Amino acid sequence: MSHHNPGVDVIVIGAGMAGLVCAERLRRRGYDVLLAEARDQVGGRTAGIEVDGETVDLGGQFIGPGQDRIYALAAELGVAIFPTHTAGANVLETETGRVRRFRGMAPKLGPLTLLDVARAQSRLGRLARTVDAETPWCGPNAAALDGQTLQSWIDRTVKTQGGRRFLVCACRAIWACEPSELSLLHALFYIKAAGSLAAVTDVEGGAQQDRLDGGAYGVATRLAERLGAAIRLNAPVQRIEQNDSGVVVTVKDGTTWHARHVVVAVPPPLAARIAFHPPLPAARDNLLQRLPMGNVIKYVVGYPAPFWRQAGLSGAALSLRGPIALTVDSSPRSGRRGVLIAFVNGTPARDLATRSPEDRRTTLLDSLGRLFGPQAATPVSFVERNWNEEAFTRGAYSALFPPGAWTQLGSTWRAPVGRIHWAGAETSPRWYGYIDGAVRSGEAAADAVARAELH
Template sequence: MSHHHFDIDVVVVGTGMAGLVCAHRLRRHGVDVVALEACHQAGGRTVGVEIDGEGADLGGQFIGPGQDRVYALAAELGVATFPTYTAGANVLETETGRLLRFRGMAPKLGLLTLLDVARARFRLDRLARTVDTETPWHSPNASALDGQTLRSWIDRTVRTRSGRRFLTLACQAIWACEPSELSLLHALFYIKAAGSLSALTDFEGGAQQDRLDGGAHGLAGKLAAGLGAALRLNAPVRRIERDDSGVTVTVDDGTALRAKHVVVAAAPALAARIDYHPPLPAARDNLSQRLPMGSVIKYIATYPEPFWRTAGLSGAALSLRGPIALTADSSPRSGNRGVLIGFVNGATARDLATRSPADRRTAFLDALTRLFGPQAGTPVTLVERNWNEEPFTRGAYSAVFPPGAWTQLGPALRAPVGRIHWAGAETSPRWYGYIDGAVRSGETAADAVAQDIHPSR
């Protein structure tokens, strides 16, 4: 094929929110785009399912203050937002199965534990403020922070056993991994990328404040519909060849597209599974070898009505006993039926995944019943999504940086390789790992590529 003949200006690989936004924005720049999606539907980690005639989010669903790009996108697409239900008390289940009701994010763990956790949160926030999110490896003490895990920091800093246990649960809830798997520098980077620890954990005023009408997957659906024939589903990319003048992107079925640029909008672990010719630079390949996804099983339980509200509960719960790490009220805006979502994260998710579907269901519903009473044990429907089994995500919520990855190989995360550009929630210095981070990364990649194609504009 002649190297001067182009089928298209840009190929976008992967149509999660990052790829969809990138393709949408490139077209607005007047750039000719094809977006290739491995699955039978677009959306990536924001994907929906219909349950009893209503859409529900199997993946990411919450948005909150400071996530300006996702709010702007929702406004542009005409999708309204509404607050997550938070009235009433939250519940914490202790390891022994005691239920503690509390308001806000401070459960009644006993004064010593509370002070211990508050002190640890304060110290994490203070350390996070020192991190440079654009270039985390240039932060003060970066190599010392990156040379330890969150676990080693917790063990050294937190004095009470229940304080350590609570922070371990927080790690599982936020990063879907164990504290021993996570670099302290990455935890601090992630906190700073969101603004603060409370921005991550809070409902009101935090990242779980709002929801989108019809679900977050509705945004993906609208963007996908807008792409029309430029979106090709069931088209896993197997090979990307590059030379000085362009790229050739080859799909599973043998279709090859010649383009000026390619944007790979997939998590690093998945981007690494594509065959690159010539091979990627060692630093980029080494980095992607080090970035596994977190482990999450998400459950959606539906009921005739949100019965927990009448009992004075918000539907939000945390459990130190497990297997559920956390729950939230995910009922439709109408409130004409009840929906609880529950998450099983980290090592617990890996463990539960080895059991039979019936065993998993029982374990989940038993835990839900302990938290919310017998009615919780008999949902109308219970839908499970094990994100680690999804062939084209292999985990959630986002890539986990182990010690050494940021400081030794961080510069390779966002740097283009010739005409190959990277996008995805993992490449965003703001709201890394969130829908908003994905949107930002798609916009950033689109603008960089458009600038290259139409330098005059």
């Protein structure tokens, strides 16, 4: 049954961080806004649940220097910031299962391998500085950089087997994919959008430096409280029609809403599933179809106390053996319990997803036990979020540009299509894929709508 609703000024699709920020910014400017969310809760990729009285982030949760917009938003909402725990030694598990402790950012890989990796990282940094984050498809080397994968660059540049293995692990940790799936240009753009490779990889001074008290999900819920009845949950959008006077948005149950503009603030694979009438320009439609999400299973594992700290460990670990790519101490600020988060990314995530829930749990806890000792294998809580099985996300951390996508189709990246505007962490030239990028994109989309209203 079709239900027609009175018109609003703007419809925002997707109540993740980008959509919430966009809708709230438009509301403050006096626009009548409706925010349609497919799920039964807000937050998008900053999802959360409550475990033992504490909010647990199942999605994005870290922020760091240079991410000015999320820091400003947290301050405005009265959300406190506290540092990610880093005191103690980090852990590296080699491909043979040997566990080594190290301090700082340089794991014990052997002198030749470390030198090889350092040279490769330096070259990546230099190449990234040649990319314009606003228009990465431009530039004299754009076609050559976009015509190869990160894997082909690693094969050509990195001389040691250990160095290549480490950089594959790093790619999984950073982009949640295999280096063979990623355009070299996109890897460089991503680094440039963050400011530097160190900004991407480091905890102290980098994008993982700080956390939000109550979680990133708490920021989303506070924004949602401001928007109140403007939010419609359980409302997956299936069709967007536009003409010279406005847009009509149709959700799964047949309900239709009318507006002057619409902002699509969902991941590219979901935007590609919406029926647009008239159809999107071919280049824009083709871009949406070519951008898969990364593969991530995030585990939040709780203990009575952060026992690893007493053992002189930071809680941070990298595993070349797998299936875990990395772990981080995610214990609450209250100190009431210990929490490790573990990420299984790329091919290991695809492989692990084919197993039974019991097998996945056993495999994950065995891996944690190798990294942190037998106590890690006996948690009091265990939460799994396979982002690729989330119907309204289809992966994480962000969308991936394969070879050719930037240079062939990138000019359509953020451009409005008539009354259709775009938001989401994938549309930000600064901090692409991060919470801060989502905030920036929501602000930018609201500003674009306001400019369009003036014409």
